[in-house]
Each structure stands twice: as C-alpha cells, then as structure tokens.
Amino acid sequence: DAKTTQPPSMDCAEGRAANLPCNHSTISGNEYVYWYRQIHSQGPQYIIHGLKNNETNEMASLIITEDRKSSTLILPHATLRDTAVYYCIGRDSNYQLIWGAGTKLIIKP
Amino acid sequence: DVKVTQSSRYLVKRTGEKVFLECVQDMDHENMFWYRQDPGLGLRLIYFSYDVKMKEKGDIPEGYSVSREKKERFSLILESASTNQTSMYLCASSDTMDRDNGYTFGSGTRLTVV
Numbered sequence: 001d002a003k004t005t006q007p008p009s010m011d012c013a014e015g016r017a018a019n020l021p022c023n024h025s026t027i028s029g030n031e032y033v034y035w036y037r038q039i040h041s042q043g044p045q046y047i048i049h050g051l052k053n054n055e056t057n058e059m060a061s062l063i064i065t066e067d068r069k070s071s072t073l074i075l076p077h078a079t080l081r082d083t084a085v086y087y088c089i090g091r092d093s094n095y096q097l098i099w100g101a102g103t104k105l106i107i108k109p
Numbered sequence: 110d111v112k113v114t115q116s117s118r119y120l121v122k123r124t125g126e127k128v129f130l131e132c133v134q135d136m137d138h139e140n141m142f143w144y145r146q147d148p149g150l151g152l153r154l155i156y157f158s159y160d161v162k163m164k165e166k167g168d169i170p171e172g173y174s175v176s177r178e179k180k181e182r183f184s185l186i187l188e189s190a191s192t193n194q195t196s197m198y199l200c201a202s203s204d205t206m207d208r209d210n211g212y213t214f215g216s217g218t219r220l221t222v223v
Contacts, residue, residue, distance in 0.1 A: 034211060041219075043113075043199050044152070046211030096167070097212065099152040 004033075004088045009104040018075040020103050022088030025069040031091060033064065035073050037084040038102070044087065047073065083107045112136075115200050115215040122222050128187040130218050132200030140203045141183035142212065143167075143175060145196040152199065158183055190222045 005023040012018040024033055035047040048055055048062045050071070055062040061074040075082055087102040116131035134141065142157040144167075154167030156175040164175050172194060176184045183202075187194055197219050201212040 036211070041217070043201075043214030043217045044212075046213065049211060096154055096157070097152075101149075101151055 003098065004090055004100055006086075006088050006100060006103045008101065009106070011106050011108055012075075012078045014080060014107050014109050015077055018078040018082065018105060018107070020073040020075075020086050020088075020105060021070065022073070023070045024088065024090055027068055027090055029068070033062070033068075033071050034089040034091075034097065035060070035062065036087045036089060037082075038087070039081075039084045047086075078105075078107045080107050080109065113200055113202055113213050113215040115198075115218050117218050118216065120218055120220045122187075122190050122220065124191060124222055126187075126190045126222075128190045128220065128222075130185040130187075130198055130200075130220070132183045132185070132215055133181050134183075134200075134202040134213070135181065136202060136204070136213065137180065138202035138204045138213075139180070141177065142201040142203075143173075143183065143185045144199045144201065145169070146199055146217075147196050155185065190220075192222050194220065195222045196220060 003026050032049045032051050034049040036044040038044045047059050050062045050064050064071045083106055085102040085104050089097050092098050113134045122128050140159050143155045144152045146152050153169050155173050156167050158164045158177040161180050174186045197217050199217045200215040203212045
C-alpha cells in the first residue's frame with residue numbers, strides 16, 4: 001500500500017507559489033500519486049495526479065522525484081480561496097484511495 | 110458541469126431512527142463510494158459499488174447498509190442510528206474505464222444523531 005506523509009500545516013503569502021511536499025517512499029512502480037483538496041465544509045476536490053513525469057493542469061503542477069519517493073504540489077499564484085486541507089494520496093491493494101491527515105494550507109494576505 | 114449530488118446538507122435524527130442518505134451522479138460512472146469523515150480520523154470508506162446491485166464493504170461497514178438499484182443512485186442506510194454515527198458523510202463516484210483518474214465528490218451531508 002502506498003502510505004504518504006505530509007506536514008500537518010503550512011502558511012503561504014497570497015500571490016506567492018505554494019509548494020506542498022509529500023513523501024511516499026513505499027509507492028510501487030505502477031502506482032499513481034493523487035492530490036485532492038478540501039475546502040472547509042465541502043467535499044474533497046480532485047486536483048491532479050501523476051505517475052513518473054511532472055504534470056500540469058489549470059489548477060496546479062505536480063513535480064515527482066526521479067526515484068518516485070516524494071512529490072511536490074505547486075500552486076503557482078496562491079489566492080485566499082486556496083486555503084484548504086491538501087491530501088496526497090496513494091491506493092491500496094484493492095485499488096481504494098488511502099486518505100491521510102493532509103496538510104492544512106493557510107494563505108495569508 | 111458534472112456533479113455528484115447529496116440529498117441533504119444537514120440532517121438531525123434521533124437515536125434508533127432509520128436514516129437514508131441519498132447520492133446521485135450524472136456522469137454515468139460505474140463506481141460509487143460512501144465515506145465518513147471525522148476530525149483526526151480522515152476519510153474512511155464505508156461501502157462502495159462498482160455496478161448496479163453490486164456492493165462491497167469498505168473499512169467500516171458495521172451499522173450501515175447500501176443500495177444501488179440504478180446506476181446513478183447510491184444510497185447509504187443507517188438501520189438504527191446511534192450517536193457514534195454523528196459525522197460528515199461524503200459520496201463519490203469514478204469511472205471504471207478511466208480508473209486512474211480522480212473521484213468526484215459530493216458536498217457532503219453532516220448528520221447529527223441525538
């Protein structure tokens with residue numbers, strides 16, 4: 001199973017890039033890493049996922065190390081609305097998502 | 110815009126009541142999931158379904174049952190609600206044909222059992 005480790009909380013100034021780290025040293029070679037976020041009192045929202053290559057979409061960029069033991073989610077220009085809990089997630093042997101405690105990201109004006 | 114809709118945002122029920130939480134998705138997804146979320150415990154999978162009339166137990170199925178009579182609807186049933194089932198309940202769906210892509214979640218139902 002791909003267990004992930006994230007810092008419990010982070011701050012970032014509005015307008016700056018927010019870089020959220022995740023360690024996933026037990027991930028296997030064919031397992032994706034997924035990122036979701038959850039804004040207070042809402043359901044989780046899918047952000048991005050990746051396998052080996054770096055990925056970018058309209059929400060964020062995902063940088064995965066060559067050994068795939070860690071990754072970083074980048075929000076290039078954080079806004080106050082990006083304040084949320086961010087989850088870095090792997091899958092278990094039954095293909096179900098494994099949810100940890102996530103990182104509480106606070107964007108400060 | 111694709112959606113997963115949960116029937117109630119907030120719900121208050123009495124101990125012993127039978128409670129139905131409804132979830133509907135409009136994406137023609139095969140897979141549907143019910144989670145509960147509690148402070149300090151994260152999201153925990155209760156049940157999931159990969160097809161109509163099919164269901165599988167998740168990590169914490171005790172005290173719950175589910176029903177999937179139609180592809181778009183997945184219901185979570187608390188046969189006899191108890192106070193320890195007070196929680197945020199989240200429904201999600203995903204596409205089997207695109208199983209490596211993300212889940213789409215509903216907005217959640219905050220259930221309080223008194």
